[in-house]
Amino acid sequence: MKGRTIILDHFGEVEAAALMVDGQLDDLLIDGDAPRVGTVYRAIADRPVKGQGGMFLKTPDGAAFLRQIKGLAPGQPILCQVTGFAEPGKAIPVTAKILFKSRYAIVTPDAPGLNISRRIRDEPERDRLLEIAHEAMGDAKHGLILRSSCEGADSDAISDDVEAMLALAITVLDDAETSMEVLAEGDGPHILAWRDWVAKAEVVTDEGGFGDHAVLDAIDMLLTPQVNLAAGASMFVEPTRALVAVDVNTGADASLAAGIKANMSCARALPRALRLRGLGGQITLDLAPMPKKDRRSFETALRQAFRGDEVETTLVGWTPLGHYELQRKRARAPLLEVLP
Template identity: 50%
Template sequence: MKGRQVVLGTLFGQEAAALVEDGVLIDLLLSAEALTPLAPGAICRGVTDRLMKGQGGAFVRLPDGWTGYLRDRKGLGEGKPVLVQVTGVAEPGKAVPLTSRLIYRGRHVLVTPGAPGVNVSRRVRDPETRDALQSLGETVRGARDHGLILRSIAAGAEPTEIAAESAQLLDLADQIGAETVGPPELLLDAPGAHEQAWLDWGDPAPDAIEKGEDSFERCGVLDAVDALLSPRVVLAGGADAWIEETRALVAIDVNTGADNSPAASLKANIALARDLPRQLRLRGLGGQIVIDFAPMPKRDRGTLEQVLRAAFRNAGGEVTLTGWTAMGLFEMSRKRDRVPLRRLADAVAEGL
């Protein structure tokens, strides 16, 4: 189907949502229940367990016996409660990644306690619309010590709808902000995959919303997921790449296939670079990433880097493109903010 589709269904018996554009799977949201009860976005009251001197962080006791790691230990003391938000899915045997900078997400606004001010998304370019949203945000926020960010979708929403959602989130931030005493406790659960899709995929508005038990099969999502569960990525011209996760890093290898022309390597490398943000996002991969591009002259490295930077510029997520090693490998890192698709499939299979 041409156009933008939001597909709501289930995957591996878990709630899931898919974003499809012109028949291509662009994004995939998964429930993390099979891996952890503390999914990215959950807000907890934790208790500082141990300060890591020299590393600038602290281990935090969380609900249900889980342990988290908070990188910023400023103002913390051992045994003291602290409000934290889960930022990613922990690797096996490692602590849950946390932040003390809480964000309350809505469809039209974000509320940021401790970061006062009203800001409007840069994607809203019309000056009159920006001024109207700025004024509305300042009126709703009032004298509260919370920040308010108006998302781009707010430009087309009714002021009453924006104001109602803002007031609700501000009240929630006040309520949770007062929960500073007590043992570890889950204060706000992370949104499910369907709710997250409603929050994040409304701008631009989808051309269709598909639901039902067979929605993933009917819309071709299951076929796309099967391809993602394989390490092999098929590229144009007979080239391919292999994306494999190890405990230490994600390793990627690019091959030209049967094409022996002088430009084959650069073409294969550019094809992988353009699709890499989507592949990592859909597979839920992050951390340290090392790419062994197909052999090419050093003079082509600059061109390839430009393609990589352009591909990741609007891809979302925290990405750092480090550069080339002495052995000709390319290093980068991506924040682990997604449920790893392969690990979720294995966890569900083991539980059956």
Template identity: 30%
Template sequence: MKQIIVHCRDSLTQVALLEDRVLTEFYAERPAEKQLVGSVYNGKVVNVLPGMQAAFVDIGLEKNAFLYVDDLLPAHLEKIPSVKPSISDLVRPGQELLVQVTKEPFGSKGARITTHFSLPGRWIVFMPNADYVGVSRKIGSEQERSRLKDIAEKIRKPGEGLIIRTVAENETLEALERDFNVMRSDWNNVLRRAEKSGAPVLLYREPGVLDRVVRDAFTDRVDELIIDDPVRGEVLVNRVREMSEELAGRIHIYRGREHVQVAYRVREQLDKAMKRKVWLKSGGYLVLDRTEALTVIDVNTGKFTGTDDPEATVFTTNAEAADEIARLLRLRDIGGIVLVDFIDMTSDKHRAEVAARLEEAFRKDRTKTFAVGWTKLGLMEITRKKARESLDDSMFAVCNVCGGTGKVPVERSFPNRRR
């Protein structure tokens, strides 16, 4: 059973995704904190650094955005030269440049930007300059993939590119063309605004969190969407009805006395999942530590004593931990490099099964996640695409006493220290 639970109050919107009543994704947004990923700007090149093959572009934010040479070259592989030109041959300081944000600013780093534009719709991702067609690999039927590719070739113009999304399986040509025309119109509006505007200026912004989740996650595999705001609920029903009458019927207004997040155990599960120490059902536990460069997860048997066979006990704990780790990465939206210190296993078969279990769990994640493999030290290396700040960063602030270390000086160690 899959559910989407939406809480709206004043300017705050929070969206939770549940699978068999287990919290798997959580998003929060205030109007002042609109995400930048997907936004299109007319920017102005500030610095060009040939030694780094990169440029810094002013798009109107506090910090200049970072543009790498690969994001300036053509999006289609066949058009990329075998020897990359110097970035100074492609852009110059003071030049106005149309760009799209691919990564939010993090810490001291500015946003990452590209000239490979993409506008996601319900069934199609439109890439105005890509000049190729792709079909989601999750669509297994070769016949269906071929049908969808034929439709894509019919509706696109020379030079345009698009990707058919998984949810487009079995959709009609009319539905796909209607979706495509909306995105093409949005892009033409961007170009018209760019011609009339100076730089830096925002030209296009991705929809809010609720609209994005409905667009990307509210499919026929979701049993119900529950929202506690009657006004926004009615607006949502009317909007979804344009896509599917059946899906519109799965939207329900919550009128219970309890807070909707309490009634569906969202708060309870979120509180547990955001801790440094996360307990497993068996009695084992995980410890998550984040650094500037990567996230480290340690697996422990804890209270779980298992059977008389130590290897079986270790494997059971590691297998359960693999499922929970995949859920936590997805829920907390942790990106970048992740190293997992599973409990040592002597059996190669067990090691392979744990890796396979991770890969299987990652298939549920809409963000690209890979189990790279075991390092020489026996650690599992994982990578997960990082586009925006994690849930940890958005929900917690660094302690002004310990500065984020989790430790404060012991008085006897610094007797003359002034606070």
């Protein structure tokens, strides 16, 4: 089936959202028990860890880790925001640089000024959006970024979104209490789908939509490590405690170009494979054999593939053994941990 379809449903009793593109599962969000990314706490500084340049904090959801020591003392309250998911037994990663993000707007308390996404290049459109930003923000001291989704969007919808995020920011940041507390919950899958999947799509909200649109079948396929690639090649994506290992195989292709073809196919498929499985951290690629002269072409393909992926990923480079390494933000909980 051609086109984009967003399915808002539940997986068991858990809220979930799926994005199908041309009949293939392209993105998947399933709620879990861990604190949602974007949750804002009033936390209490607990103890510094000077060797790691950070501070453990106490939150209503357990221990958190902030990469900041300067200006903090044990017992001091501090506002912080969840930035990712912690591995089992580790502290929740948080930041003191809080953002209030929605479909059209991001309010930035620590970065004053009105900014328009660089992806919007049409000057009349940028002028229109800047007028909306000035009117909606008024004399507020906080900063604002209008996202690329604002291009061509209704002015009232943008203005309402900015005002809602500004009101939330003021409510949270002006709270004068000092006790440990959750000040704002992070967005769940349905809100995240509305917020981030902004391209034109059919939206399905009927109960049982996952079954009707083959999402359940696609999830079943994600439970196995094998990912089929072009021309009979494959890769196996297998998380371990220390890292995510990706093994690329050429299959039955015995031609001289089999290795580079399989590796290029891996580069194109890897962002989706990691995104759907919710995998991050250290990622090591054990690629199919190919001449060193082809490495630059592979790196270019990999860079282009991750350019369209929203999860922050750093392409680290080659190891002495010929593996390729990446570092990816743990922006989501692993699929195997959130499935009921």
